[in-house]
Amino acid sequence: MDLKKKRPVNLDLQTFHFPIPALASIAHRISGVATFFSITILLWLLSLSLESEDGFLVAVDIMNRFFGKFVLWGILTFLAYHIVGGIRHMVMDLGYFEDLEAGIASAKVVGIMTVLLSVFAGVLVW
Numbered sequence: 464m465d466l467k468k469k470r471p472v473n474l475d476l477q478t479f480h481f482p483i484p485a486l487a488s489i490a491h492r493i494s495g496v497a498t499f500f501s502i503t504i505l506l507w508l509l510s511l512s513l514e515s516e517d518g519f520l521v522a523v524d525i526m527n528r529f530f531g532k533f534v535l536w537g538i539l540t541f542l543a544y545h546i547v548g549g550i551r552h553m554v555m556d557l558g559y560f561e562d563l564e565a566g567i568a569s570a571k572v573v574g575i576m577t578v579l580l581s582v583f584a585g586v587l588v589w
Contacts, residue, residue, distance in 0.1 A: 482563070487570035491548035494541045501538040536581075536588045543580035547573050 481489075512522035525531045551573050555561060560569040 482567065483570045484563070484566035487548060487551070487573055491545060491552065494545040494548065497541040498538070498545050501541065504534065504538070532588050536585050539584035539588070540577070540581040543584065544573070544577040547576045547580070 508522050508525065511525075512519045526535065551560070551569050554569075555566075560566055
C-alpha cells in the first residue's frame with residue numbers, strides 16, 4: 464500500500480462554491496448561535512427594567528436610541544431567519560424538498576420570507 468499517494472488537495476476556501484441550500488443551512492446554524500447569544504442582551508434589558516423605576520427609564524432610554532433599535536432589529540431578523548429556516552428543515556425531515564431543485568427553491572423562499580419579516584420588524588421597531 465502506497466501511503467504517499469498524490470491526491471489533489473484544495474485548501475483555498477475561496478475556490479469552494481457551495482450550493483444555495485448549503486449556504487441556507489450554514490446561515491441557519493449561524494442565526495441559531497446569534498439568537499442564543501442575543502438572549503443575554505434581552506435578559507439584561509429585562510433585569511434592568513424590573514430592578515427599579517430608574518432602571519426602567521434607563522432601559523427605555525437605551526431602546527429609544529438608534530443603536531438599541533438597531534440591535535433589537537438585528538435580533539428579530541436573526542430570530543425570523545432561524546424560525547423560517549427551521550420550518551424548512553422540518554418540512555425536509557418529512558420528506559419534501561429533498562432534491563436539488565426543490566432545495567434551491569425552498570432556500571430562496573426562506574430568504575424572501577426573511578427579508579419580508581425583517582422589513583416588518585423594522586417597521587415595528589422604528
